[in-house]
Amino acid sequence: EKADPQKTAFLLRKAWTLYSVTPLYGFRRGRLRDYARLLSAFIAAEKQKGLAVEVGVELDIKVALSSLADIRGSEQDQAALLVQLSSRSRGSPRNSEDKPVWWGWFCSVFGDELSESVPEHFTCLPLFLSHGAESYTALVGSWFQKTFDCCFRRLAISPLNLSWMVAMWAGCKLDRAASAVELVFSVPRLAQPLDISYAIHPEDAKALWDTVQKTPGEITQEEVDVFMDCLYAHFHRHFKIHLSAAKLVKISTAIASAHCDGIVKILHSQYLPGVLMLLTELAISQIQ
Amino acid sequence: MDETVAEYIRRTVLKIPRDEIKMMLQKWGFLSEAQLQTLNFHQIKDNISQEVVQLCEENSADIKQAAVLDIIYNHIYQNKRMWSVYQMKKSGEELEYFDITDFKKKFKRRLRSALKNVTITFKEYEDNAIWIRVAWGTPHKKPNQYKPSYVVYHSQTPYVFISSSVLKSTLPLLCQALIVASNYHDIREMELRSHSLNSLKDIVFKRYSQNFQTCTPKPLQAGNVEPENEDIRIVDENRSEKERIHRLNQEVFGSGPQPKLEFAQYRLETMFKSDPKMDVLDKKEPFRCLVKFSSPHLLESLKSLAPAGMADAPLSPLLTCIPHKARNYFKIREKKGLYPQSFVSP
Numbered sequence: 001e002k003a004d005p006q007k008t009a010f011l012l013r014k015a016w017t018l019y020s021v022t023p024l025y026g027f028r029r030g031r032l033r034d035y036a037r038l039l040s041a042f043i044a045a046e047k048q049k050g051l052a053v054e055v056g057v058e059l060d061i062k063v064a065l066s067s068l069a070d071i072r073g074s075e076q077d078q079a080a081l082l083v084q085l086s087s088r089s090r091g092s093p094r095n096s097e098d099k100p101v102w103w104g105w106f107c108s109v110f111g112d113e114l115s116e117s118v119p120e121h122f123t124c125l126p127l128f129l130s131h132g133a134e135s136y137t138a139l140v141g142s143w144f145q146k147t148f149d150c151c152f153r154r155l156a157i158s159p160l161n162l163s164w165m166v167a168m169w170a171g172c173k174l175d176r177a178a179s180a181v182e183l184v185f186s187v188p189r190l191a192q193p194l195d196i197s198y199a200i201h202p203e204d205a206k207a208l209w210d211t212v213q214k215t216p217g218e219i220t221q222e223e224v225d226v227f228m229d230c231l232y233a234h235f236h237r238h239f240k241i242h243l244s245a246a247k248l249v250k251i252s253t254a255i256a257s258a259h260c261d262g263i264v265k266i267l268h269s270q271y272l273p274g275v276l277m278l279l280t281e282l283a284i285s286q287i288q
Numbered sequence: 289m290d291e292t293v294a295e296y297i298r299r300t301v302l303k304i305p306r307d308e309i310k311m312m313l314q315k316w317g318f319l320s321e322a323q324l325q326t327l328n329f330h331q332i333k334d335n336i337s338q339e340v341v342q343l344c345e346e347n348s349a350d351i352k353q354a355a356v357l358d359i360i361y362n363h364i365y366q367n368k369r370m371w372s373v374y375q376m377k378k379s380g381e382e383l384e385y386f387d388i389t390d391f392k393k394k395f396k397r398r399l400r401s402a403l404k405n406v407t408i409t410f411k412e413y414e415d416n417a418i419w420i421r422v423a424w425g426t427p428h429k430k431p432n433q434y435k436p437s438y439v440v441y442h443s444q445t446p447y448v449f450i451s452s453s454v455l456k457s458t459l460p461l462l463c464q465a466l467i468v469a470s471n472y473h474d475i476r477e478m479e480l481r482s483h484s485l486n487s488l489k490d491i492v493f494k495r496y497s498q499n500f501q502t503c504t505p506k507p508l509q510a511g512n513v514e515p516e517n518e519d520i521r522i523v524d525e526n527r528s529e530k531e532r533i534h535r536l537n538q539e540v541f542g543s544g545p546q547p548k549l550e551f552a553q554y555r556l557e558t559m560f561k562s563d564p565k566m567d568v569l570d571k572k573e574p575f576r577c578l579v580k581f582s583s584p585h586l587l588e589s590l591k592s593l594a595p596a597g598m599a600d601a602p603l604s605p606l607l608t609c610i611p612h613k614a615r616n617y618f619k620i621r622e623k624k625g626l627y628p629q630s631f632v633s634p
Contacts, residue, residue: 180578190596192589194581201576234560234575238620240604241593
């Protein structure tokens, strides 16, 4: 099911920090306006306590909660929930536009594995993505944790999962000129740390993946391993360096990029559901 | 004093870390020692720079003097800039006597004949280095002092180090003026770039310890390998392998410190070769890749890969050739014919 490109345009080309979130207890979709008010009051109160976010600037933070009905996988998935913080400096006139300063959204794309196993009154939105100041994330996160008895945890992405992503996304068909398929490795434990960027022409990476993948629409761990081994072997042939012993920290394709610290950027709306499905799966693994 | 000159001096002083301002002004020598004594270096930089400007006003500073201060700053903080290396070619073998006055005259004349509005400043340093600063204007605009080019020329060598202005069109003019002034007939850019100007000099002037094949390999001293564990119950199983790696590393990198480079880039246009059993890509066209290595000290980092178990020893010549080929940008294509396993780098 495709998401409305206009509504989801704001999701693209932003660096999102990923979290897994345990199911929310007592969340009611009809009460979004109330929640916005409560969260707004919470933020104002925390600022009064001296946990000010912006120093030296008088800012009013406005909170808006909305549902993104199109961002879900199956009928069982809850629609995504967007939290947006905007600011308006106190000095400016009443009807001046609010400036968005922070976004956070909860979603579940084919998260049936989790939603099927929770009791009543729990809402499953296991993947949380935030963009904006860390201090706002902490405020919003702690309000949700207190209000719905849930738990947020940063979602790191292992080299194994990064290699899945790069193999999968390198194989995607793209209509226009695509950017390179890039893998970034780090060798930190040397006296002088070394970073290696290995960027492959997207057509050549796709050609390689197409010969590795045996069944279209289906990917196995073995195929991902073969793909990566091919890349490692090509590299070793030239440089005599065992790239497999280095740490894969970031991958980048025309579809999306992902960093092991749990930061992703989605570049192509067509593949948004696919990317979110993979990330939902990672979030659920971390919760269970 | 011209307002623009005042502003330029003010901004240049602001760049300098506070505890180095006095030293740099002394090196500049434009303000007298007495004037320098009147400066309060313990206030905020904004105020210090204002006071400096006032003193310069008293001495009627013009852009020429301000430019010298800028060279001094950039000479000390040379590693903030990215430097490219150029090599000039002479037509004959004649060793000509280098006349610095002649050089400067010809350089200025060549540039000024092409572009009326330029600020050209020279400063000579002890290691035979001539620093040249050029600020570029247009036929209708005065030179932009904030985007100059810097050139470092060692007159006894055919090498020129250039930190280009962001105004790309000025580079050909600069190169032209250099060859005319130095009596060479051609100049080409080498594939060698770094922030560390001294390392670039080390590489092209061959001032680093190179890899010499020793006739009799020295027996390994205790100090050469990782300090052994005092506990004799711990036996180093692959001691001989460690020693072999260490010896190969020495042969290939030499035993002295490596020149400091921050990156090396390889554009690969070689074929993808795989184990036929794997039944994968078997294209007749190159597998196009761009590989970039980065490190605070690249060559030392590469040297430590084999001992760390991350690479085979000896390391690939594509990496070890960086200093003696004097390049860190490569384009690698498959060598056709007799030795399909080897690579050419044009």
